[in-house]
Amino acid sequence: MADALSIIITLNTILAVLTVFREPRDIAATWAWILVLIFMPVVGFVIYSFAGRKLPAKRLFAFQGQDASLMEKKIQERVAAGPDPDVDLRVARLPRSARSLVTLFQRINQTPLASNNDVEVLTSGQAFFDWLKESLRQAKETINLEFYTFYSDELGHEIRDILVERAQAGVEVHVLYDSLGSAGTTARFFAPLTAAGGHAAPFLKRRFNLVNFQLNFRDHRKIVVVDGRIGFVGGFNIGDQYLGRKKKFGHWRDTHLKIEGSAVYYLQAHFLLDWNASALKKPMVVTADHYFPALPKKAAGETDLQIVTSGPDSDDEQIKMGYIRLIQLAKKRCWIQTPYLIPDDSTIDALRIAANSGVDVRIMLPCMPDHMFVYRATQYFASELVKDGVKIYFYQNGFLHAKTMVVDDDLASVGSANFDFRSFKLNFEINAFLYDEEVASTLASTYKKDMEQSSQQSIESFAKQSRWLRFKQVASRLLAPIL
Missing domain, CATH: 3.30.870.10 (Endonuclease Chain A)
Structure with a gap:
């Protein structure tokens, strides 16, 4: 019996590695799928067959x-x-900062300025x-x-x-x-x-x-x-x-x-x-x-x-690159609204660098989940970013679904893309990146009004969470690249 179980575990591990490495993907997603396939024998392969394979070339x-x-x-x-x-x-x-963003999208998304x-x-x-x-x-x-x-x-x-x-x-x-x-x-x-x-x-x-x-x-x-x-x-x-x-x-x-x-x-x-x-x-x-x-x-x-799209039909992750560039350009403020906060390492680094450089980085999130694992992972990343001076707010007046970013006085983004792996890599998304003081001012004013109905989180407030809740957040974070 023990020998049979050992053989099954060995075969499952070999098949898991072969299955995941059969298609090129980033390291984080590779390890996340290996965890699923190894620790969920048979069931993991069923999940992978529906959610792990890449889009066919045709x-x-x-x-x-x-x-x-x-x-x-x-x-x-x-x-x-x-x-x-x-x-x-x-x-x-x-402005020079805006021109650099226009050039970026012209090169990676073939998107002219409108x-x-x-x-x-x-x-x-x-x-x-x-x-x-x-x-x-x-x-x-x-x-x-x-x-x-x-x-x-x-x-x-x-x-x-x-x-x-x-x-x-x-x-x-x-x-x-x-x-x-x-x-x-x-x-x-x-x-x-x-x-x-x-x-x-x-x-x-x-x-x-x-x-x-x-x-x-x-x-x-x-x-x-x-x-x-x-x-x-x-x-x-x-x-x-x-x-x-x-x-x-x-x-x-x-x-x-x-x-x-x-x-x-x-x-x-x-x-x-x-x-x-x-x-x-x-x-x-x-x-x-x-x-x-x-x-x-x-x-x-x-x-x-500029109207910018991204999706699995391209490896450029155009909207994510636009988000990162906006964060890099921020000198005074970078205010973000998103229902899901599951950033990859490059985006996390951009946020941390901006916050530690004196930029007013704020991220507003919903106070309630609509997808449990996604929300627990969102809480985990929020609790980590607050340690670097990123201001985290939980919107209390219902569900926050807006996907916006306001940078300084004249740069902004509004669209369908969330601040997470799924929007960066897996979904077909579309955003408008705007170069206009009036629009940026309108979005900033809206953000301020939303803050009146939000609660600011702190290192201490996250530390008061139960051990069980923090365990769920850490466990969800391990699956972040495939959520």
């Missing part, structure tokens, strides 16, 4: 075709005919959904929506019915949703939309695809583009909880942007790429004029920004 290639270059050329033509075609001059006018945008910051579900519904009802030609969560609840039905009405009126409607994030929402829910001539598809999902089913590599992006002129990007999804209607979470605190101007072109381009990679039998013509209408002769606004 699926990655779907994002790397010619569509991107064709759209880039189309956008360049539109910008050149717009009210302020000299983008290089706009870049030159930015100038002359009007940007409105939306920090409540009521404000966001009021604007969203009004924009959808006013659509004349096209509506493109992409959400991680599109629930079939009261709000979901309301948004879907508006889309049905616009499709019946002749508007071209496309909806892309993540099948795991939108659990419970099926093709039947979107049947009235498809019957009206609209289109809905799950992100990267294939029928009868159990062999290649993945729990990882989710479409966490939130993109809305109406008539190619109005765009939305940020943290809200579609569902009743985002209006504070779920007792579990209470008030939902999030941040979204409403954008008009040339930046909408880039939201549109990323939606088209995601749609064509998912709905292979119903591709959209990426160079169609009505997706990229001519810019008005008068500039929409004064805000300069």
